[in-house]
Amino acid sequence: MKKILALLLALPILAWASAGGTPLERAPINLHDRLSLQRGAQVFVNNCLNCHSASVMRYGRLTDLGLTEAQIKENLLFTGEKIGESMVASTNPAISKAAFGVVPPDLSLVGRSRGPDWLYTYMRSFYRDPGSKTGWNNTLFPNVAMPHVLWQQQGEQALQVTERMDPNTGDVKHTQKLVLERAGHLSPVEYDKQVADLVNYLAFMAEPAQADRKMWGILVLFFLAGFFVLALMLKTEYWKDVK
Numbered sequence: 297m298k299k300i301l302a303l304l305l306a307l308p309i310l311a312w313a314s315a316g317g318t319p320l321e322r323a324p325i326n327l328h329d330r331l332s333l334q335r336g337a338q339v340f341v342n343n344c345l346n347c348h349s350a351s352v353m354r355y356g357r358l359t360d361l362g363l364t365e366a367q368i369k370e371n372l373l374f375t376g377e378k379i380g381e382s383m384v385a386s387t388n389p390a391i392s393k394a395a396f397g398v399v400p401p402d403l404s405l406v407g408r409s410r411g412p413d414w415l416y417t418y419m420r421s422f423y424r425d426p427g428s429k430t431g432w433n434n435t436l437f438p439n440v441a442m443p444h445v446l447w448q449q450q451g452e453q454a455l456q457v458t459e460r461m462d463p464n465t466g467d468v469k470h471t472q473k474l475v476l477e478r479a480g481h482l483s484p485v486e487y488d489k490q491v492a493d494l495v496n497y498l499a500f501m502a503e504p505a506q507a508d509r510k511m512w513g514i515l516v517l518f519f520l521a522g523f524f525v526l527a528l529m530l531k532t533e534y535w536k537d538v539k
Contacts, residue, residue, distance in 0.1 A: 309450045318436040323416035325496040330362040337361060337488060338495025341383075343445045344403060347392050350383035352404035353501050362503055366519045396441040397429065407502030412495050419446065419491045423474055424430040435472060450487045451480030 326332060326408035337358055340350075356379045358368050359448045365379050373379070375386055385392070389399045406415065418436045421445035425433035435455065444450070460469050482490060503509075 316415060320413040320417045320436075321420070322410035322440045323495050324492050325412050325416075325498055325499055327496065329496065330511045332493045332496045333500055334363060334494070335362045335490070336493035337363075337372065339446075339494045340501075341374075341505060344494075345383060347385055347386060347396075349385040349400075351402055352500060353504075355379050357504055361500075372498050374378050392519065396443075398441050400442070403498065403501075405498040405502050407495075409502075413502040415498055416491060419494065420450075420488065421474065422447065422450075423455045424474075424477075425455075427538060435474065446487070448481065448489070449482045449490060450484075451476050452478040456525055458499045468531075477534050492505050 317529050354367055355373065355377065356365070358372065359365065362370075368379060377384075378433050385400065393399045409420075414436070418434065421434050421436045423435065424431065428439070430441070432440075432442075432444045432447070433455070434440045454477045456473045458471045458472065458473070461467070462469060476484065480487065500506075
């Protein structure tokens with residue numbers, strides 16, 4: 297029993313280690329910010345949907361973000377899709393597998409499976425790696441098959457590794473740091489905002505009804521609290537003359 301408990305406690309540490317040892321950064325997402333969600337949907341369709349599908353998500357559901365069907369057709373449908381169809385990658389999966397070695401995964405639920413913080417850190421952790429097949433690598437997901445699709449916006453980062461000897465133990469410690477070597481079309485602040493919009497949309501897409509679900513959950517709790525007070529008052533009134 298003690299061994300099982302120790303293993304359960306160690307799982308978060310093992311997961312962190314398998315992610316490359318990079319600490320996750322807090323994703324500044326807000327599912328009530330419709331403008332951010334609309335910008336994120338545009339980034340997703342223009343960049344991610346080239347290789348990744350979101351088969352559980354339909355274009356028509358984007359009306360929940362405040363977009364009209366006319367706006368969706370004009371700005372987010374490019375290859376003859378219909379408003380009621382699912383989001384399917386424009387690239388043939390066989391071609392993607394030949395290029396990257398694997399079929400790009402479906403991103404419908406990635407906002408829940410990976411979590412916003414992981415996605416936000418991941419999209420900001422790419423760096424140039426001439427030794428990789430795509431020319432890119434990632435500190436959070438080492439040896440990832442995916443290239444950096446937003447490199448023109450962010451620019452090119454390089455991984456700097458420094459060594460320092462611990463004066464007390466004599467052990468050599470390695471420190472990794474990403475440095476922007478070539479600027480992109482966006483400033484670092486603007487790029488971080490774009491990534492936040494994208495992650496915001498991915499979190500929405502993973503569960504479009506979650507904002508309404510949480511709102512109704514809060515309303516139900518208030519109702520139950522009010523009903524409890526009324527029931528308590530009724531009980532007191534009913535039993536006040538009983539000795």
